[in-house]
Amino acid sequence: MMKIKVKLFAAARELASGSEVVVELSAPATVGQLRAALAREIPPLAPLAERSLAAVNAQYADDADAITPDDEVALIPPVSGG
Amino acid sequence: MMKIKVKLFAAARELASGSEVVVELSAPATVGQLRAALAREIPPLAPLAERSLAAVNAQYADDADAITPDDEVALIPPVSGG
Amino acid sequence: MVELTHEPIDALRLLARAQQPQAGAVVLFLGITRQFTAGRETAELRYEAYAEMARSELAALEQQARGRWPLVECAIVHRLGVVPLAEASVAIAVSSPHRAAAFEAGQWLIDSLKQTVPIWKQEHYSDGAAEWVHPEPPGF
């Protein structure tokens, strides 16, 4: 098992009551597994997590991309800047 | 015969050596007759007058439009503002 | 609002007019004096207008733009006389609730201004030559 810290923003941050959560995953793990674990462990976050993207080391990542505890991981809900 | 004052701008003003010229036309007269008279009486102006528009009372006019000595008449060479 | 001026254009004043709470988008266009055209160096531009008619043509463009797009502000200012390098000869500031209208109106206004408003530009080249610009009209 490994612990992955996940940055949360905007409504995701409020739904999870915190700007960072720690999720436990068995290694090796992918972005897709992380999103599933977030939805499972923080049920209020599930609907938004479903339609969010993820970033690894400040770059958009696909569900198939691998993550390690050294990566900076973030959930990116649909953006609304501008 | 009537005298029409014509305002000139930009290269037309320089080709005619003045910002206003007076042209004599037999009444009734049209914009088209004025342009022809300008080209005839000020030969250096002829090529530019050919591809200019005319304005009567600060509005674009057609060659068929009538002009009288009371009108404010101007030759409008191709514009290049902006 | 339309205006002809012999002074430098105050872009900040135009932005302040356009930034109204009914608007969500502001587009400001500046036409500025470019140094090189087709390899030839410009020292400055000088602009001349048939002022009375230019004002009424600009006002007509403002009215047409307001008819086509839901504009909150539509301000067009053209400078006359000498316009040094990198300074603005024309400024168009439009604002609208959503951005597409502001971009479309801004572009339409400058395209139309260049076709219909009786203002003329004289190029003053760095070699000392000067030349009035009278483009061939479309289809000539």
Add this chain to the structure above:
Amino acid sequence: MVELTHEPIDALRLLARAQQPQAGAVVLFLGITRQFTAGRETAELRYEAYAEMARSELAALEQQARGRWPLVECAIVHRLGVVPLAEASVAIAVSSPHRAAAFEAGQWLIDSLKQTVPIWKQEHYSDGAAEWVHPEPPGF
């Protein structure tokens, strides 16, 4: 140049950067806080960013725009925190030798920013309610 700031955006500074003698056209876009949306009154907007990533995504947009259009300047500034009514949350200033590129690049930059840059807006309504905006992504 890309920047995130918690201060009001200085549009005049961006215009000064864009007004270079190699340019003939400057387009400045401001996204400003609109008072009414679908009849509901907004009191203010608040913006939050994943700052490190937002800066790199903005820099990527600048690079892509410079690859597509011959831009002299390309400056994007996004404000974070509270943005009162009529003030700018985002400013994009681009300049180019000719105007078509400046308009196209400006519009492409704001369209792309709204799709990819990790910044979020929270509507604060005049009735006291607050709501994060998370639009349905295209095709969802």
